[in-house]
Amino acid sequence: MTKDNFSLALDLGTTTLVGRLLDDAGVVRAEDRCLNPQGAVASDIIRRLEAARAGRGAELQGLLAQGIDCLTAELLRLAGVARGRLASAALAANPGIAHLLAAEPVESLLFPPHRPAFRGGAFFPPARFRLDLPCAVYLFPLVSGYVGGDLVAFLYGQGDPAAATLYVDIGTNAELALHADGCRLVSSVAAGPAFEGGEIACGMMRTTGAVEDVRVDGDRLRLAVVGQGAPRGLCGSGLVTAVAAALAGGLMDRAGNLRAPGEVTTNLARYLMEKDGQRALRLYRDATVDLLITQEDVRAFQLAKGAVHAGVSCLLERAGVTAEALREVVVTGAFGAALGRENLKRVALLPDSVIEKVRFEADGALRGVARFLAMAGAEDQVARLAASLRPYPLSGTPAFEKAFIAALNF
Structure with missing residues (x-):
């Protein structure tokens, strides 16, 4: 070699x-x-x-x-x-x-x-x-002060887009791109680190020991753990699916309020508790780990998912594209492909009308960077792609703030 x-x-x-x-x-x-x-x-x-x-x-x-x-x-x-x-x-x-x-x-x-x-x-x-x-x-080239090379790389990794395609890269900043009528409109919203396990009481990066999926199974919550060992924390997909499971099991209301154990008539009530004056959902406990999702964690998740939901809604409205006209919605992020459409719908991460068109792409930006390294003439291709993107600021606009407030509930 x-x-x-x-x-x-x-x-x-x-x-x-x-x-x-x-x-x-x-x-x-x-x-x-x-x-x-x-x-x-x-x-x-x-x-x-x-x-x-x-x-x-x-x-x-x-x-x-x-x-x-x-x-x-x-x-x-x-x-x-x-x-x-x-x-x-x-x-x-x-x-x-x-x-x-x-x-x-x-x-x-x-x-x-x-x-x-x-x-x-x-x-x-x-x-x-x-x-x-x-x-x-x-x-990778930056498009504007709020749209970076990570979105450019994500788009480059997808190749030539189909008409009316929405791209959503969910992380600490959620970056959005809409390809329609021959142009690409791009934007970004601040979601916070919750989708990557950040600033969550038991949050962690998606690595060995991270809970990546939570499901209701009768009167139990079943956890899927990266590496199949003992749970040690909750990554982004684990948080999304845990909230979805809490909603499905009646442990939380649509406004995001965790219920008191006495308000739940099933044996799932045993997962609810109170700690330091706030309600919490206990997913797992052993001699060294106590995996709790607190009410404060739920609020952080609501802010994050509300920003993504509102961003998508506003971008579609700005472009004059209906959800029905979309051919595909490509979603990437640190959580990879662990999320299902049912969970997306239950936590209202995206507008209902686009969820059936979602396709997950694990580590989409990284795929684009790898494609760049393997392709002849990639530097010119990426330059042309970046030049074709039209920035559209969303955060702080009245339309976004209104949509954001409306998107906080589940």
């Missing part, structure tokens, strides 16, 4: 970093994920940008570079490949993460008109990002 046998694909999220090591045939030799170390400074991107503006930019860049280096080292270890045999690397990130990685000024993102200080869409020396890599690094 020669040095040019391996490439590195990275999707840098606000909460989670995901990577793949590919051989020269495009075969995945290793895949792994880790938490974004910048979370030690702040969980949300706005507070990180504010910290960078206050003088902590170098620290935030260093934390991210450290996270990328650790993830890369683990991918190489899993595949038994030396770092010097990496010949190419590409990464995608939202605008805030991209600016922090490049140590670019962040004022243009924080203040109107919210335009990126730089656009990416090129190969950079690894030292530009303080990365220990033996090859240049391609950064």
